[in-house]
Amino acid sequence: MVSHTSDVLIIGGGIIGCSTAYYCARAGLSVTLLEAEIIAAGASGAAAGMLASQVEAHQPDELFEFSLAARAVHAQLAETLRSEIGVDVEYRVPGVLRLALEDREAVDLRGRQKWQETRGLRAEWLDAPQVAEVEPLLKGAASWRLAGALHLPDEAQVRSPRLVRALAEAASKRGARVLEGTPVTEVVATGDRIEQVNTAVGSFAAGTVVLSAGAWSGRLASMLGLYLPVQPIKGQIVALDGLLALPQHILWSGECYLTPKSDGQIIVGSTEEHSGFDRRPTLSALLQLATGATDISARFGSLPVAQMWAGLRPALPDRYPAMGRAPGFKNLIVATGHFRNGVLLGPLTGQLMTEILCDQSPSWDLTPFQLERLAPPAHASQHR
Ligand SMILES: Cc1cc2nc3c(=O)[nH]c(=O)nc-3n(C[C@H](O)[C@H](O)[C@H](O)COP(=O)(O)OP(=O)(O)OC[C@H]3O[C@@H](n4cnc5c(N)ncnc54)[C@H](O)[C@@H]3O)c2cc1C
CATH class of the missing domain: 3.30.9.10 (D-Amino Acid Oxidase, subunit A, domain 2)
Structure with missing residues (x-):
């Protein structure tokens, strides 16, 4: 029997679940978040916390554009969290020095610099002596093999576990129920609706369920016959x-x-x-x-x-996240697969999932991240 109901039930207390909980609570929705262990127990607690859109981007694709928009959200969020709950999430903008330790790498990085500059981003090439000037620690150190560095001054960072816990705390302060030590053991659907979510401490129901259980999301999706190859x-x-x-x-x-x-x-x-x-x-x-x-x-x-x-x-196989309504279900949203950049992408993901949950059309085109693109292999049994 269902003992708790809310507008939104979020499974997973990582950066994606906690960002979604925070923005939903701010939007006035009633929220319950279920976390198997403790907040930030998963990848989000392990992450280095870099907000680095540019350093690993090889081409200006949809994910790159999304990541730039996501990076821009963090400065304001850090300020808001500081004023709402007095926590410093250590948002800083030290920039990245992408070092080329071989000439071959330098050629590749200079190519990256070109298209990023054309895109209007700050990216400058430094030769080895210039690198030592801006980063005294490297003086003499790597200079014998340093071919130069790509300097990306707008790359930023946070302390990831602090950010995730701060989001959970700020969501709780706005009325969200955050339950740690509460693993979801079963997700039960009738037809195209999730009826209830079961745990050892009781059953939960909600207007909409958000599946944001990181690497464990595929296991939970499979209980519903939903193909999610995380x-x-x-x-x-x-x-x-x-x-x-x-x-x-x-x-x-x-x-x-x-x-x-x-x-x-x-x-x-x-x-x-x-x-x-x-x-x-x-x-x-x-x-x-x-x-x-x-x-x-x-x-x-x-x-x-x-x-x-x-x-x-x-x-996910294409290394793009999956974000949006799950095909075949009226009240299920999936937000996972953020791979190497979940801390960077998490707050914007949370904002966009909140827009969907408030029945608004999302302010970013999520077509490239739709779940429909994840076609199951021909031999996989799929119920939907
Ligand atoms: C070493 C490392 C370094 C990284 N560095 C960066 C970085 O610098 N910058 C960056 O942007 N990204 C980085 N990442 C990637 C980033 O950490 C992930 O993309 C992001 O944390 C994924 O967030 P998530 O909320 O989807 O998953 P998670 O943080 O894994 O959260 C999922 C949560 O769901 C919970 N859960 C699982 N099953 C259940 C269940 N049945 N019931 C209830 N709860 C459940 C888990 O306990 C977990 O807390 C790094 C990752 C690693 C591992």
């Missing part, structure tokens, strides 16, 4: 302590990135592995990250490891 892609990260002068920028080579954080740590990430749902850090990842970091500067090799952890990125 795969977990493991990423491992190391936090280093002990550097007196932190890098001024996020440093990024072809092998790893180093992000300086306000508490003096440097976060070095990250691997990309297909190893199922295992979230334990491994020795080989530590070796890989250590090699990447010391290739940038040998001095990183002597820094103490403060912590190491791993998370599972939710990835």
Whole structure:
């Protein structure tokens, strides 16, 4: 028997679920959020927190345009959260130095600089001596092999777990019910409607259900016969302590990135592995990250490891997220598959899902991210 009802029931307390809860609560909807473990227990708690639209973009496609719009949301959101609940989510704009450690990479990065400049974005090429000027930490360090760097001054960052928890807290303050330690065990549909969502502590019903359970979303979708091929892609990260002068920028080579954080740590990430749902850090990842970091500067090799952890990125086959109404259901929205950029894309995703939940047409064209594009393989049994 259903014991709780609300306008919106959100499954998953990562950046996507918590952003959606926050904007829905702001829009005056009644919200319940169910999180299996604790808020930010998944990929969102593991993320480095970079808001980097430009550094990994290879072409100006729809996802790139979406990510630029998403990056622009964060500054205002950080301010709003500070005034609503007094939390600093560590929004900063250090910019990225995408280092070219080989001439071949420099050619590729200069190509990227060209199309991004044509698009009206700030992207400048620095030769090796200029790199050392803007980033004194690299003086002499990598200069023997540094071919230059692409400087992207508008790339930003937050402290991801802080942002996610702040969104949950701000949503709660506006009346959302956020239930941790409440895994969804069953999603029950009758025809084209989700009737109820079951957990060990009771059953929930809602006007609309939002499935935002990250890498675990596919398992829940399959209970409904909905094809959602989300795969977990493991990423491992190391936090280093002990550097007196932190890098001024996020440093990024072809092998790893180093992000300086306000508490003096440097976060070095990250691997990309297909190893199922295992979230334990491994020795080989530590070796890989250590090699990447010391290739940038040998001095990183002597820094103490403060912590190491791993998370599972939710990835769809085309690496685009899936956002919008689920085909075949009147009251189900899916928001997942944000892969390497969920922290960046999360708040805008939450805003757009809220618009749909308020029966408005979304203010961004979500056609490229519709679920309909995910055709099941011919042999897969599908109920809808
Ligand atoms: C190492 C690493 C570094 C990253 N760095 C960045 C970065 O710098 N910038 C960036 O933008 N992105 C980054 N990402 C990607 C980003 O973390 C993800 O895209 C994003 O966190 C996905 O958010 P989500 O809310 O979809 O999933 P998650 O954060 O995984 O949240 C899903 C939640 O659902 C819960 N859940 C699962 N099953 C159930 C259930 N049955 N019932 C209830 N709850 C359930 C889980 O416990 C989890 O808390 C990184 C990822 C990793 C792993």
